[in-house]
Amino acid sequence: MERYSLTTGLREQTILKDVYFTAPFNLVEVRENKKNQLLEMMVMSSSPGLLNDDCYDINIEVIDGSALNLQTQSYQRIFVSEKGTNQNMKVSVGESAYFSHVPHPVVPHKGAKYTAKTTIHLKKSSTLLWGEILTCGRKYMAEGEQFQFKKHHAITEIYQEGIMIFKDNLYIVPKEINLEEFGQYEGFTHQGSLFFVTPQIDVAQRMEHISKRLSKEEGITFGISKVMDNAYALRVLGNEAEQLYKLFTQIRKEEDNAINQTLGIN
Template sequence: MIAKLSVKTALREGKTYLKESYFSPPFKIADITEDKQAGPLHLMLMSSSPGVLDGDELQIQLELSEKTTLFLHTQSYQRVFTMNNGACQTMKVFMESGASLTYLPSPVVPYENAIFVAGNQIYLRKNCHLVWGEILTCGRKLNGEIFRFSKYRNVTEIFLNGQLIIRENLLLQPRLIDPSGMGQMEGFTHQASLIMLDEKLNTALLTEQIVAFLSSFHDLIFGVTEAHENGIMLRILGNKAEQLHDCLKKIAGWHSLPELNLKQNADAS
């Protein structure tokens, strides 16, 4: 099944609203903004399907006009069912100057023999704010399906003013390489990644706060680095999907703190 969803945002009196939307089954989109006077738009991406099925082709496109702010939420875990041929998803995001997008989807759960290939292309203009996350689980862990899927691949490419600045390629093929082995996931079953980009972000201070926060968890390991453009890239390994999701949401929420939105002047005294 080919399913499509597109969203366009616009600004009216300083508030972001849903200008246009289109979706075909099983996709649905709902405006869940609680405070209509606050400014940002909150949308819930929903599906009437129990999950991703064999042969599915999912196409999502977001267009954020200048200075609009969108928080895109997902309804539930993305379950990728047992397959013979595979399924795919493409997501394209276009952000005009000063636009802001936060997308922290619920974890992905690939079932036994699942085959899933995803691609994300994000096009930014100047002064954009991007928070982009992903969480991949080992499968139905409580059912004994630990890394029993066939293939999971997700490639994320981020462009700034037409120039590629980040390319993240996540590929797991458990039948070829054991993910639990040394140099892979080191015995952990779940992984999370987070990209935060913002020209005004104090990346040094944010990195310090991330390290201090995540170091307090004894059941996680992580790595964080500053991106080539102003921002950070983070990866966390753990064993609990909700724990990882909560960590990403907490870190993503820090961008509203004034001290993180002011780049320090090295010459200041």
């Protein structure tokens, strides 16, 4: 089992208190302005991706009053896997704490079989920005690997004070599902989901801002819904992984900057 864990700490700003990782992982700080409250960490890997029978175990703890952005180094490739590959991720975000994570897109190769479970626990005063992007595979391969993976099953559960407020159950078996159908991909090849929750703030203005921006974007379709007064869920369909990743990263950077300003550090 390959694993990494990270726990934040607090001094004048958020620091890295505890970190542990096994091969192929390495975690490094990439915060350029050391005065920023937000701790920016990057997960690096010496592996080309998830290989047959790989199992990733990830634990993140963002303590009370701290702020963390967790980044990835590159696209997550999932190789052909007869036994399958797995990832289990647990995240805890404390009182008045902030966590943002918009990883690079997942690219399942031909024959890949992948299962992932993510569980996130929040407090009432926690802020979370969580994104995921799934591609159809190696779309531009000469042989064509569009939706040639065996299975992709990713479950994300988000709890606030022990009560589930959001669940995303993405189950795709291309041989069993017609992805061209209405309610499925409808001609698109990539999909991304983004969830945001923040305490005591109506997200209507944020949703309007995102809708206006995305409505000007060519080659995508999207839907955004208010989950609660202080939470929204965004789903985007497109044909280019980099386009979706850039859109989500823009939103993430805006929220990252906002948390620094809120905490009075620029």
